Amino acid sequence: MDDFPIFLINTVPKKRDFSIFENWAHKYKKGIIILSHIQYVGESDFVEKHIKGNYPEIDVIFLGKTKWKGKHSYILGGDPKGKYTRFFRQKLSFRYHPFLFVNKKEAELLYLILKNPSFLDFYKQNLEEMAEEIDLKTIKRGLFFYSGRNNFSFQLKPMNVNWVQMILHQLMNRFQLQMITIWGTPKKKQLKIFLQYPLKKIFIYSKDQLWDFQHKKIKFISNIYSSTNNSDALILWEPKEEFMAINLTKVEKKMKQKIMIDPFYLFEQEEMKALNWNYFYQRDLL
Numbered sequence: 001m002d003d004f005p006i007f008l009i010n011t012v013p014k015k016r017d018f019s020i021f022e023n024w025a026h027k028y029k030k031g032i033i034i035l036s037h038i039q040y041v042g043e044s045d046f047v048e049k050h051i052k053g054n055y056p057e058i059d060v061i062f063l064g065k066t067k068w069k070g071k072h073s074y075i076l077g078g079d080p081k082g083k084y085t086r087f088f089r090q091k092l093s094f095r096y097h098p099f100l101f102v103n104k105k106e107a108e109l110l111y112l113i114l115k116n117p118s119f120l121d122f123y124k125q126n127l128e129e130m131a132e133e134i135d136l137k138t139i140k141r142g143l144f145f146y147s148g149r150n151n152f153s154f155q156l157k158p159m160n161v162n163w164v165q166m167i168l169h170q171l172m173n174r175f176q177l178q179m180i181t182i183w184g185t186p187k188k189k190q191l192k193i194f195l196q197y198p199l200k201k202i203f204i205y206s207k208d209q210l211w212d213f214q215h216k217k218i219k220f221i222s223n224i225y226s227s228t229n230n231s232d233a234l235i236l237w238e239p240k241e242e243f244m245a246i247n248l249t250k251v252e253k254k255m256k257q258k259i260m261i262d263p264f265y266l267f268e269q270e271e272m273k274a275l276n277w278n279y280f281y282q283r284d285l286l
Contacts, residue, residue, distance in 0.1 A: 004030065004084055004087075005028040005030065006032050007028075007032070007033045007034065008036060009021075009034070010036055010037045011039075018047070018050050018051070021033060021047060021050070022051070022054075025051055028058075029057055030058060031059075031084060032060075032061060032084045033048075033058060033060045034061055035061070035063070036062075036063050036065065037064075038108050038111070038112070041105050041108045041109050041134075042105055042108070043062075043108065044061065044104045044108065047060050048104075059078060059079065059084045061077060061082075061104070062076070062077035062107045062108055063075070063077075064107060064108070064110070064114075068146055073099050074092065074099045075102070075107045075114075076099060076100065076101045076102075076107060077103060077105070077106060077107025078101070078103075078107075079103070080270045080272075080275075081270070081274045086271070089101050090247055090248070090249065093245045099244075100141075100142050101271060102268060103134075103270075105130075105133050106134050106139065106142070109139060110143065110146070114143075120143075141265075159264070160263060161193070163263060164235065168194075168197065168233075168261065171233060172197055175233075175259065175278075176232070177233055177259075178199060178200045178232055179199065179200055179201040179202070179203065179230060180194070180199060180201075181202075181204075181205065181227050181231040181233070181255075182194075182202065182203070182204050182235045183224070183234065183235070183236050183237060184236065184237025184240065185206040185208045185237065186237050188213055191213055191218070201219060202217050203227045203228070203229075203231060204218060204219070204227070205221055205224050205227035206220070224246065225246075225251065225254060226254075228251050228254045230254070230255070231254070231255050231256065232255070232256050233257065233259040234251070234255065234259065234261070235260075235261045236260070236263065236266060237263075238264075244266050248277075249275075252275070252277070257278070258275075258276060258278060259280075260277055260279050261280045262280065263282045265282060269281065
């Protein structure tokens with residue numbers, strides 16, 4: 001999987017001449033076609049529908065170049081079920097992070113809005129028509145993530161500790177949880193909530209050097225991946241960029257069970273489903 005064909009093309013040929021894609025697909029039979037510039041929403045889907053029927057082992061993705069806090073970044077749009085797409089997403093995260101991985105139409109719309117804000121007005125006027133394929137919350141999150149613009153008049157809500165506790169309580173009844181990992185810096189009062197459960201160990205990964213909580217069940221670990229060793233569940237306590245860029249495959253190999261509680265919806269539901277994670281997320285944050 002480390003080596004597979006990639007075909008990067010800047011624009012779809014005029015008059016929708018697909019011969020350039022077909023010739024490449026016929027030669028390699030598998031790999032990724034990457035569209036890096038589009039003119040309208042749905043362009044990469046159109047290419048995929050034309051190619052996928054004859055070449056099911058080829059993924060088509062959209063990769064739009066943009067900036068995050070003044071640094072080069074990308075918007076990645078693709079099918080999280082595509083094996084080459086998932087692998088490409090992981091490789092990209094090592095060099096450019098954080099970035100959003102969403103479906104192709106959502107990625108295309110975000111890219112076009114960031115280039116030309118007038119596309120936002122077009123989207124608002126066609127909300128009902130596009131609602132089935134484009135999630136409004138994803139667009140909100142993407143605009144705020146890449147530009148900090150509050151185009152929809154929303155604010156990020158603080159983390160709902162009660163929601164995390166509710167999900168953990170449900171999981172204790174469904175799964176055998178003995179050890180959990182928390183990424184972030186919970187307050188001491190919040191951490192006492194977890195001590196009420198019959199857990200053998202609670203691993204904490206935090207970069208807060210002043211954080212200290214002495215308890216026989218709690219162990220502070222300074223390496224993000226080592227903190228998940230033999231853990232049954234992972235809880236994200238903060239919306240950190242570092243967490244968005246993790247190698248999920250590396251994490252799952254260290255954990256006993258693939259369970260994640262994410263109050264910030266840092267990952268895409270479909271991607272986590274394709275990777276067979278038990279992913280519990282809270283979407284209503286905007």
